[in-house]
Structures are given as structure tokens and as C-alpha cells.
Amino acid sequence: MRRLWLIFAQTTTVCLAILFIVATLRPEWLPRRGGPGGSAIIVPFFEAQPAPAPAPGTVASYASATHKAAPAVVNIFTSKEPQQPTRPGADDPLFRRFFGDEFNNPRQQPISSLGSGVIVSPEGYILTNNHVIEAADEIEVALADGRKGTATLVGADPDTDLAVLKLNMPTLPAVTFGRAEDLQVGDVVLAIGNPFGVGQTTTMGIVSALGRTHLGINTFENFIQTDAAINPGNSGGALIDANGNLVGINTAIYSRSGGSLGIGFAIPVSTARQVMEQLITSGTVVRGYIGVEPQDLTPELADAFKLSRRDGVIIAGVVRGGPAAKAGIRTGDIVISVADKPISDTTTMLNAIAQLPPGEKVVIKLVRGRNEFDAVVTVGTRPRPRREP
Numbered sequence: 001m002r003r004l005w006l007i008f009a010q011t012t013t014v015c016l017a018i019l020f021i022v023a024t025l026r027p028e029w030l031p032r033r034g035g036p037g038g039s040a041i042i043v044p045f046f047e048a049q050p051a052p053a054p055a056p057g058t059v060a061s062y063a064s065a066t067h068k069a070a071p072a073v074v075n076i077f078t079s080k081e082p083q084q085p086t087r088p089g090a091d092d093p094l095f096r097r098f099f100g101d102e103f104n105n106p107r108q109q110p111i112s113s114l115g116s117g118v119i120v121s122p123e124g125y126i127l128t129n130n131h132v133i134e135a136a137d138e139i140e141v142a143l144a145d146g147r148k149g150t151a152t153l154v155g156a157d158p159d160t161d162l163a164v165l166k167l168n169m170p171t172l173p174a175v176t177f178g179r180a181e182d183l184q185v186g187d188v189v190l191a192i193g194n195p196f197g198v199g200q201t202t203t204m205g206i207v208s209a210l211g212r213t214h215l216g217i218n219t220f221e222n223f224i225q226t227d228a229a230i231n232p233g234n235s236g237g238a239l240i241d242a243n244g245n246l247v248g249i250n251t252a253i254y255s256r257s258g259g260s261l262g263i264g265f266a267i268p269v270s271t272a273r274q275v276m277e278q279l280i281t282s283g284t285v286v287r288g289y290i291g292v293e294p295q296d297l298t299p300e301l302a303d304a305f306k307l308s309r310r311d312g313v314i315i316a317g318v319v320r321g322g323p324a325a326k327a328g329i330r331t332g333d334i335v336i337s338v339a340d341k342p343i344s345d346t347t348t349m350l351n352a353i354a355q356l357p358p359g360e361k362v363v364i365k366l367v368r369g370r371n372e373f374d375a376v377v378t379v380g381t382r383p384r385p386r387r388e389p
Contacts (some may be wrong), residue, residue: 133264154280183241
């Protein structure tokens with residue numbers, strides 16, 4: 001009996017020793033217990049799990065979209081020679097003798113700026129913002145493949161803040177145009193540009209809003225709002241959809257610090273394409289004009305003028321001798337439609353008139369006092385905006 005007890009004790013000791021060694025060195029060999037009232041053996045590391053397959057119709061990566069559009073996005077560097085100030089007495093020979101030419105004509109470094117652009121055709125046409133190249137003496141373009149060249153200005157449109165450049169270089173990549181009309185709030189978009197001059201960068205976001213106006217950025221506004229990070233240097237860059245097609249030209253950000261706060265604005269590609277075609281064809285953009293100063297009709301104005309209507313645009317001023325004045329339109333009239341298009345605010349009115357071809361006769365429905373009447377206006381050509389010094 002004692003012999004059997006010794007054998008049992010030795011066997012138990014050996015089994016416990018083996019169990020201890022296995023639990024220490026090979027815990028995965030042991031069965032796991034879990035559930036209510038049970039405990040589980042915790043593995044001291046995380047095992048890599050295979051990524052779940054994307055659901056049909058979803059995009060797991062935007063690398064293909066970026067790879068498609070990024071080669072056509074360029075960095076733009078501009079320089080401008082500063083105006084030399086004239087000091088008092090600079091023409092006096094005695095003054096020049098004592099102080100020298102260096103004091104009279106101090107040397108100043110050229111003013112430089114940077115931005116982005118998008119190659120829109122293999123012929124070398126580049127879309128960018130007007131404020132990127134405005135008043136530049138030299139425009140240098142750097143491609144994503146490392147090539148550099150000097151571009152010339154084809155034309156600019158300050159009213160939409162768009163400009164077209166021409167780069168003479170072989171085998172240029174070109175972006176594919178998308179349809180901004182198909183965009184919906186919530187669609188994924190990518191912004192490609194050169195923020196802060198660090199080099200080409202791609203950021204991702206969604207379409208936050210469409211048709212943004214009354215921002216005071218451009219004369220004609222119809223912006224795509226996005227939360228894709230847009231920073232200084234992104235201006236003129238590409239806003240693309242998840243398929244790599246161009247849907248907008250990045251233009252501005254809303255920021256108090258100069259950095260991205262998740263509110264960026266892009267010009268729809270539909271607008272950019274119309275402007276680009278006119279700039280390439282004639283070097284300028286022709287828009288309709290009737291010679292009035294419109295103002296939004298607010299409830300306060302309606303009460304002040306004792307107006308019966310609360311919709312439309314009030315005429316705050318009429319250009320003497322202009323198309324509207326010749327048609328009998330007066331200050332204080334309310335515009336409610338242009339060519340059968342309802343007018344709700346000044347932006348709608350400006351866009352409607354700008355799309356009219358000069359020389360065409362158009363019917364404008366107005367309200368004067370409590371009477372509605374039609375005025376037939378011969379559309380003129382919108383004057384080019386004056387450049388501020």
C-alpha cells in the first residue's frame with residue numbers, strides 16, 4: 001500500500017511539473033475557459049487579425065484616386081520685383097555725394113509667394129487662382145515628377161478668382177474632369193496641393209455644404225464647402241472625388257489663425273471650366289451687365305420703405321446712361337425675376353445677369369410701390385474690374 005502511494009505521489013508531482021512548464025512556455029497548448037463564473041487565460045500580446053473585407057460599393061483606400069490625380073497637380077512659385085522708393089533729396093548731387101546711391105536706392109528682396117495649380121490638358125494649360133499669380137513678374141511651375149518650367153499667363157478673371165497659365169513642356173499629365181453637379185453633402189473628397197510650401201500633400205474630408213454664397217470672397221460665388229484640410233499654399237490646387245476626378249479648385253479657408261479649421265471653400269469645376277474656356281479662347285471673360293447696384297431686401301428695409309413684399313432684390317443705385325437706366329429702372333425698384341428666373345438675393349441676380357449674352361433683350365420683372373411691371377433691358381458687357389493698387 002505504501003508503495004502504491006509513493007508511485008501516485010511521484011506521478012502527481014511529475015504531472016504538476018509538466019503542467020507548470022507548459023503553462024509557462026506554451027500557454028496556447030492549454031484549453032481556455034470563459035463565461036459566467038469562469039476565468040480565461042490571458043495571452044500577453046495581441047495577435048494581428050486580418051482586415052475585414054470592405055462591403056460592396058465602399059472604398060477601402062483612396063490611393064488609386066490620389067495616384068490618378070496627383071501627377072497633374074503642380075506647385076506654383078511667383079516672384080515680383082518691389083518698387084524702389086524715392087527718398088527726399090535723391091536727385092540732389094550734394095545729397096548723393098554724402099549719402100551715396102545705396103541710401104537713395106536701397107536694395108530690396110523680390111516679393112515671392114507660392115500656391116498650387118492643376119494641369120487640365122496635355123497642351124500645358126494650368127488652372128489656378130488669380131490671387132496666386134496676380135501681379136507676378138515671373139511664374140515658375142514645379143511638377144510632381146521633379147521637372148520645373150516657366151509658365152506664361154493666358155488670362156485671369158478676378159471676379160471668380162481664376163486664372164489660366166500655359167506651360168510649354170512635353171508629355172504633361174492632365175487631370176480628368178468630374179461633375180460638380182453630381183456632388184452631394186457627405187461625399188468623400190480629397191484636397192491636393194502644396195500647403196506652407198512643404199511639398200505636395202493630400203488631405204481627406206467630405207463635402208460639408210454646396211452653393212455657399214455671401215462670403216465676400218469673390219464677386220460671383222457658388223462654393224463647395226469641405227472639411228478636407230486646406231492651408232495657405234493649397235490655393236489653386238485640386239479638389240477631387242473618390243474616383244480621382246476634378247470637382248473643384250481649392251480657393252479659400254475660414255480661419256482666424258491662418259491654419260485649417262475644417263472650413264475650406266472650392267470653386268466648382270463647372271464654373272472653372274466655363275471661365276477657362278473663355279480665357280483660352282479670348283483671354284477674357286464676357287459677362288452680362290445692366291448697370292445697377294443691387295441690395296438684399298431685408299425685413300428692416302421692407303419696413304423702412306413700407307414695402308408690401310419681403311422677397312426680391314432692391315435697386316440701391318442705377319448707373320447713369322446704363323442699360324437699366326435706359327429701360328426706365330429706378331432706385332427703389334424691387335427685382336423679382338430676370339428672364340423668368342426668380343430672384344431671391346443679390347448673388348442670384350448677379351449670376352443670372354452675368355450669364356446673359358451682351359446685346360440680348362431680356363425681360364426683368366419689377367415692383368414699384370404696389371404695382372408690378374416688366375422692363376425690357378438690352379444687356380451690356382460687364383466692365384473689367386479695376387485693379388486695386
